[in-house]
Amino acid sequence: MNSILDSFSSYLFRNKNLLILLFLLPPLLWLGIIYLGSLLVFLFHSLFYLDGFTGKIVYKISLNTIIELFSSPANIDILIRTVALAFLVSVGSALIGFPIAYYMAKYTSPKVKIFFYLAIMLPLWSSYLVRVYSWKLILAKEGIISWVFEKLHASWILEGILSLPVIGGPSLSISYLGMFLVFTYIWLPFMILPIQASLERVPNSLINASYDLGASKRQTFYKIILPLALPGIAAGSIFTFSLTLGDYIIPYIIGTSKFFIGQAVYTHQGTAGNVPLAAAFSLVPIAVMTVYIYLAKRLGAFNAL
Amino acid sequence: MLFNKKNNINKASWGLKIGAIAGILFLHIPLFLIILYAFTTEDKSYQFPPPGYTLKWFSIVLSRDDIWNAVYLSLHVALVSTFAAILLGTLAAAALYKADFFGKESITLLIILPIALPGIITGISLRSAFGVAGIPFSTWTIIIGHATFCMVVVYNNVVARLRRSSPNIIQASMDLGANNFQTFFYVILPNLGTAILAGGMLAFALSFDEVIVTTFTAGQQTTLPIWMLSELIRPRQRPITNVVAVFIICITFIPILYASYITRNTSDGEGSSK
Amino acid sequence: MITALELINVNKSYGQVSALDTIHLNIKDGEFFSLLGPSGSGKTTCLKVIAGFEVPDSGIVNLFGEDVSNVPPFKRNVNTVFQDYALFPHMNVRDNVAYSLKIKKVPKSEQDQQVNEILKIVKLEGYDSRKPSELSGGQRQRVALARSLINKPKILLLDEPLGALDLKLREQMQLELKNLQRQFKITFIYVTHDQQEAMSMSDRIAIFNNGKIEQIDTPANIYSKPKTAFVADFIGTTSIISLDLANKFFNYSKPFSIRPEFIKIQNDNIHDNEFNIEAIIDDVQYQGSYFKIIFKKDDLTLISFYYPNTSKQIDINLGKRYTISWSKDNITDLNE
Numbered sequence: 001m002n003s004i005l006d007s008f009s010s011y012l013f014r015n016k017n018l019l020i021l022l023f024l025l026p027p028l029l030w031l032g033i034i035y036l037g038s039l040l041v042f043l044f045h046s047l048f049y050l051d052g053f054t055g056k057i058v059y060k061i062s063l064n065t066i067i068e069l070f071s072s073p074a075n076i077d078i079l080i081r082t083v084a085l086a087f088l089v090s091v092g093s094a095l096i097g098f099p100i101a102y103y104m105a106k107y108t109s110p111k112v113k114i115f116f117y118l119a120i121m122l123p124l125w126s127s128y129l130v131r132v133y134s135w136k137l138i139l140a141k142e143g144i145i146s147w148v149f150e151k152l153h154a155s156w157i158l159e160g161i162l163s164l165p166v167i168g169g170p171s172l173s174i175s176y177l178g179m180f181l182v183f184t185y186i187w188l189p190f191m192i193l194p195i196q197a198s199l200e201r202v203p204n205s206l207i208n209a210s211y212d213l214g215a216s217k218r219q220t221f222y223k224i225i226l227p228l229a230l231p232g233i234a235a236g237s238i239f240t241f242s243l244t245l246g247d248y249i250i251p252y253i254i255g256t257s258k259f260f261i262g263q264a265v266y267t268h269q270g271t272a273g274n275v276p277l278a279a280a281f282s283l284v285p286i287a288v289m290t291v292y293i294y295l296a297k298r299l300g301a302f303n304a305l
Numbered sequence: 306m307l308f309n310k311k312n313n314i315n316k317a318s319w320g321l322k323i324g325a326i327a328g329i330l331f332l333h334i335p336l337f338l339i340i341l342y343a344f345t346t347e348d349k350s351y352q353f354p355p356p357g358y359t360l361k362w363f364s365i366v367l368s369r370d371d372i373w374n375a376v377y378l379s380l381h382v383a384l385v386s387t388f389a390a391i392l393l394g395t396l397a398a399a400a401l402y403k404a405d406f407f408g409k410e411s412i413t414l415l416i417i418l419p420i421a422l423p424g425i426i427t428g429i430s431l432r433s434a435f436g437v438a439g440i441p442f443s444t445w446t447i448i449i450g451h452a453t454f455c456m457v458v459v460y461n462n463v464v465a466r467l468r469r470s471s472p473n474i475i476q477a478s479m480d481l482g483a484n485n486f487q488t489f490f491y492v493i494l495p496n497l498g499t500a501i502l503a504g505g506m507l508a509f510a511l512s513f514d515e516v517i518v519t520t521f522t523a524g525q526q527t528t529l530p531i532w533m534l535s536e537l538i539r540p541r542q543r544p545i546t547n548v549v550a551v552f553i554i555c556i557t558f559i560p561i562l563y564a565s566y567i568t569r570n571t572s573d574g575e576g577s578s579k
Numbered sequence: 580m581i582t583a584l585e586l587i588n589v590n591k592s593y594g595q596v597s598a599l600d601t602i603h604l605n606i607k608d609g610e611f612f613s614l615l616g617p618s619g620s621g622k623t624t625c626l627k628v629i630a631g632f633e634v635p636d637s638g639i640v641n642l643f644g645e646d647v648s649n650v651p652p653f654k655r656n657v658n659t660v661f662q663d664y665a666l667f668p669h670m671n672v673r674d675n676v677a678y679s680l681k682i683k684k685v686p687k688s689e690q691d692q693q694v695n696e697i698l699k700i701v702k703l704e705g706y707d708s709r710k711p712s713e714l715s716g717g718q719r720q721r722v723a724l725a726r727s728l729i730n731k732p733k734i735l736l737l738d739e740p741l742g743a744l745d746l747k748l749r750e751q752m753q754l755e756l757k758n759l760q761r762q763f764k765i766t767f768i769y770v771t772h773d774q775q776e777a778m779s780m781s782d783r784i785a786i787f788n789n790g791k792i793e794q795i796d797t798p799a800n801i802y803s804k805p806k807t808a809f810v811a812d813f814i815g816t817t818s819i820i821s822l823d824l825a826n827k828f829f830n831y832s833k834p835f836s837i838r839p840e841f842i843k844i845q846n847d848n849i850h851d852n853e854f855n856i857e858a859i860i861d862d863v864q865y866q867g868s869y870f871k872i873i874f875k876k877d878d879l880t881l882i883s884f885y886y887p888n889t890s891k892q893i894d895i896n897l898g899k900r901y902t903i904s905w906s907k908d909n910i911t912d913l914n915e
Contacts, residue, residue: 005484005485005486005487006484006653006654008485008486009484009485009486009651009653010484010650010651010654012485013631013651013652014634014649019485020400020404021400023396023397023399023400024396024397024400024401024412026392026393026396027393027394027396027397027416027456028397028412028415030393030452030453030456031415031416031418031419031453031456032415034431034434034449034453035415035418035419035427035430035431035453036415036418037434038430038431038433038434039418039422039426039427039430041430041433041434041437042426042429042430042433042434043430096328096331097328099321099324099325099328100324100325100328100329102321102325103317103321103322103324103325104325106317107317107321107322114565114569116329117565118561118562118565119329119332119333120329120332121561121565122558122561122562123332123333123336125507125510125511125514125557125560125561126336126510126514126553126554126557126558126561127513127514127530127533127550127553127554127557128514128516129514129516129530129533129534129537129553130336130339130533130550130553130554131335131336132537133339133533133537133546133550134335134336134338134339134550135335136351136537137338137339137342137351137543138335138338140350140351142350142351142352142353143351143352143353144338144353146353147353147354185331185332185335188328188331188332189332192328242421242423243423245423246422246423246424246425246426247423248425248517249516249517249534252538253537253538262423262425265425265426265429266425269429275429275433278429282423282425282426282429285423285426286422286426289421470668471663471665471668473661473662473663473665474665474666474667474668476630476632476652476659476661476665477659477661477665477666477667477726478667478678479631479632479651479652479653480630480652480653480657480658480659480727481653481658481678481679481682481726481727481730482653482679482682482683482730483653483678483679483682484651484653487682491678491681491682492667495669495670496667496668496669498669
């Protein structure tokens with residue numbers, strides 16, 4: 001048996017690329033056929049359209065569906081709403097996440113750093129649904145946030161916020177503000193880790209050099225530290241932006257009746273059977289992310305991953 | 306905040322410390338609240354503070370067959386998907402970690418795509434593909450979906466480990482008389498062992514928790530997240546959902562902690578001289 | 580004298596870059612042979628071709644008369660000590676050293692006996708249960724050696740094995756390696772960029788430059804009879820006089836190299852057999868037991884060594900003018 005393996009190994013010695021090909025074949029076939037194939041077929045449906053009378057898909061190439069996507073004000077609303085939220089969520093998680101990342105990168109001893117790392121990884125990998133659910137109970141009218149405001153005799157502030165147009169609503173758990181909070185919370189670890197990785201790569205000698213050359217702490221932060229952390233922020237924002245664009249569960253559970261892209265896709269392909277329109281909607285986050293990733297790459301985001 | 310630092314540059318300002326700790330608390334307090342609410346006596350609302358505490362929901366959950374079935378299904382799916390993800394992800398990592406051929410970036414993108422694109426797109430695509438191919442929805446369709454996006458998790462871990470190892474140990478093994486297969490079993494596999502295991506643990510947690518792609522690729526099957534989702538939409542006895550949530554937290558915490566534990570020493574070089 | 584290794588007309592390129600260009604090597608059994616040259620000159624590639632990790636584009640590799648050009652590394656009877664030692668991190672010292680015996684399916688008791696013997700020879704007794712991460716650089720180096728030597732190879736390839744060690748340790752290891760080589764009568768093929776190391780240890784040296792071999796000779800001949808300007812300049816310190824300058828100042832029709840220790844300063848008795856020139860001290864560098872003095876005259880630069888403890892005392896301040904001279908017997912004609 002050994003001599004057979006020996007001869008095969010000798011053959012591989014003379015044909016190194018064969019080995020790489022052998023290894024690559026199973027995953028490539030799997031992904032190519034199962035994933036890429038089905039994905040392309042689905043997205044291609046955006047070039048078909050739904051016959052209004054029969055309710056069946058017409059398999060002829062046309063731009064009807066794409067035009068329909070962009071011509072209906074309701075649809076445009078959905079697109080704008082989702083992109084705006086994705087943007088705000090990215091900003092929010094960057095603001096909350098930066099201090100955590102900064103502290104972790106620069107001021108923790110190795111032992112404490114591991115603790116922080118775990119503290120961030122655990123929520124990241126533990127159940128998405130559980131974490132969303134937890135906010136349902138936090139935001140509920142009778143839940144902890146209302147209780148805190150009551151205790152501080154500040155319920156009027158809470159009611160004031162809820163009565164604000166657009167972001168308010170009947171209760172926090174059915175409002176844009178609530179959605180913003182949940183999204184920011186859910187994707188926060190995705191933002192913290194790349195920022196922390198970028199900041200760690202900034203050698204302390206650079207910061208010391210800046211002080212040495214006369215810059216104040218504020219100047220050093222804005223001129224040296226922040227620009228060098230930017231790739232990490234860009235990388236993190238890829239996650240927060242993309243994940244928010246495509247999500248349909250959080251708007252469903254915490255949302256108002258106003259749709260977001262994810263819900264639109266879900267509804268259209270569901271009972272309505274309007275796969276073309278669902279596919280057209282799906283193209284939007286893909287297109288947006290392609291542009292976004294290109295810009296982020298220019299900012300160096302890929303070096304921070 | 307940051308700018309009130311006094312003399313010592315090496316100590317964070319109080320503002321920064323508070324900001325960081327507040328952030329960490331922000332991440333974890335919701336989970337604590339879930340655990341808290343698992344003990345509440347109030348089952349129709351999310352009243353805070355809980356009016357009373359009880360353990361009865363735990364015993365109710367333990368006797369619920371539908372929940373147990375969902376748990377078993379999720380475990381089964383996670384185990385098989387993880388196994389497939391380990392196979393495919395390790396193969397891909399072994400092929401690509403050193404490679405420098407035309408098209409390598411595209412292949413890497415393809416591996417990452419299932420997890421990069423929104424779950425709903427992946428889910429719908431797979432669903433229509435199964436429909437067109439005439440494959441009935443079953444546990445196997447769920448597993449196929451999971452394996453597809455869990456692959457990248459194992460891939461990342463193994464690639465990182467491969468890039469960190471000395472490139473010469475494979476050559477050293479051959480130099481000492483081992484052919485490709487002996488080298489694989491005696492040198493490569495043991496070296497990759499913990500990376501594969503860690504990647505597998507993360508893949509397990511990912512699969513166990515996944516709901517979006519699962520709803521599209523399942524037939525009548527109910528995994529635990531699917532069960533949970535229906536509870537969220539139409540809550541019945543809320544603390545029961547909380548108890549299940551507590552179990553889910555525990556089940557997913559363990560693989561993560563284990564994965565961190567077994568890779569704890571690997572940031573320093575092992576066996577290389579410099 | 581048996582030929583242990585022969586490379587005939589070996590070429591190897593990576594894309595546009597030629598790493599090995601028409602390489603001919605003939606190494607005798609039992610020699611300590613060094614491949615010496617600057618980084619990127621092809622010496623490590625040459626070693627990899629000998630070991631079998633690289634397949635040459637053309638040419639033949641002969642080990643003890645047998646053509647092994649198409650034989651994979653695990654079937655060649657050579658062993659390699661790698662630059663970063665390449666110890667298996669998940670195995671302890673004993674398992675690392677016994678690896679090749681395990682592959683050959685040697686019985687366990689015999690494995691243990693041979694491992695103990697070789698550990699004694701490399702002075703690592705008692706370290707057998709340690710992991711590589713628990714060893715110092717020098718200790719890892721010995722494990723790498725033991726792992727290879729246990730095979731009793733006829734040829735041992737060493738790729739800059741002492742590069743990571745500090746000076747004192749390096750000098751000590753050089754002695755030990757030389758002793759091992761003599762004791763076991765193994766052919767050593769030793770890659771290094773450190774000319775002092777190569778000169779002191781080798782029976783013969785091949786000087787690599789840009790993928791070509793410039794000269795193969797004993798250390799003494801390489802030093803005193805360099806064939807090219809590159810070799811003259813790479814080994815030790817020297818002054819290289821180009822063809823134009825040789826014509827202009829010395830009426831000599833070939834370019835040549837003159838070692839600094841042969842240049843005499845302010846010699847009043849100049850023989851016919853000597854070249855001489857009047858020049859000014861441009862720079863002085865204190866080297867401990869001697870001074871390196873750099874003389875300049877127009878575009879001619881000459882380096883001379885001045886030993887204050889054994890020579891006549893002279894004033895070595897900058898700008899001083901002297902007549903310097905050397906015997907014609909001490910120059911080496913260069914081929915370019």
